Amino acid sequence: MSDIDDQPDRIYQTPQDNVADFTFDAAVARVFPDMIKRSVPGYAETVAMSGVIAGRYAQPGSNLYDLGCSLGAVTLAMRHAVTAADCRIVGIDNSESMIERARHYVALDDASVAVDLRCADILQEPLTHASVTALNFVLQFIDPQQRLQLLQNIAAATLPGGVLILSEKLQFDEQEQAIQTDLHHDFKRANGYSDLEIAQKRSAIENVLIPESEGAHIERLQQAGFSRVIRWYQCFNFASFLAIK
Template sequence: MNERDDLYQTREAHSADFRFDDAVARVFPDMIKRSVPGYAETVAMSGIIAGRYARDNTRLYDLGCSLGAVTLAMRHGVRARGCQVIGVDNSASMLERAAHYIALDDHSLAGDPVAVELLQADICSLTLDNASVTALNYVLQFIVLDQRLELLTRIAEATIPGGALILSEKISFEVAEQPLQDALHWDFKRANGYSEMEIARKRTAIEDYLIPEREEVHRQRLLAAGFSQVIRWYQCFNFVSFLAIR
């Protein structure tokens, strides 16, 4: 079902032409594994964090869920009763494949598994409520800059006291550090089999679409949104994960 990511061996790239279409959905597991250092750890730890912060009779949201890896990690991590995990994405192609993985998981679980619902929606206009845990992994970087605080504020307002937001992002750095972080990321891609042409074409395709920010910007915005505490719990090169507590 999943294919090797060779999209940019043949696809010409133009600035901001990257979209989560069916072609990307088909290769997404391979693409993200070979492109995002630390991705597997982020998924697994999202499940562990969900286990700590989920509360009885609350919702857990995976916003921008793509194929549902974090949705399933949270489902398996939850120990509270009466919870529901809601995966949300605006890509029908992603959700079609996510539904397949959820169905496989349903068949593999005994007893009364945590309920999972998938929604096709724009997370910037979605109504959120009674959330104990929300995951926003590698998604905020694709949101228009002037909409980011509003989205995080709505998440904070929907989060119960003591609830948590998991935020994972590609970040930018001080001018002196940025070239090394970029080089290490490209080395990671080369080590995973991407050619120089593929790396360059992918960079061109997303350079106006994925807008990273510095760590302090994320911290300040999360606090301004209404979270009381922000910690960085993981970093691998230029990808960072934060835990924000309501």
């Protein structure tokens, strides 16, 4: 088996005294396709429809951004859907392990749209001439104090008629939260995770993944400079919004 082959996610199988905060390190990058598919309800649909949305909103001569691209799943979905001329897809992630693997997957793909993968902090990297930006399951890991600034930067870089696809884990009122959490954990159990794995992963992400309500997201997207926001998809506690400039 080569070093680049991905592996099944067994990260939280063994009991740990103190579960460390979750990070996007080499061990996570290696199991990431399996982890995200078994952990995020609707992940495959969100990736595929991000491609469909990109196909509609890509403008000739523009940039399409995949911010927090991980292994480049959305980068590749966009690459196969875009028909507008002279577009470039820019995938950015600050995890070296993720970008290294993303480069491998992009090299195996033979579509012709230009792809530029960068290991950088999306809070620092300049963005310009954007027709489509995907921020899929990433804002939830950004310091809440910096979220508005990031969305303002994206909105300022977005061309008239351009869009942001924002996908997030959502927070609900207490009663709905209890129902959604049960369903999410049932989904994980149906995908082969044990109660121990579910509990340990929950502790690991507790301080690093900070979800917000749909209302908070919509209000902030409007404050950042997007004129219209549509929730185009939801599967249990994960949703995706289309924000149009």
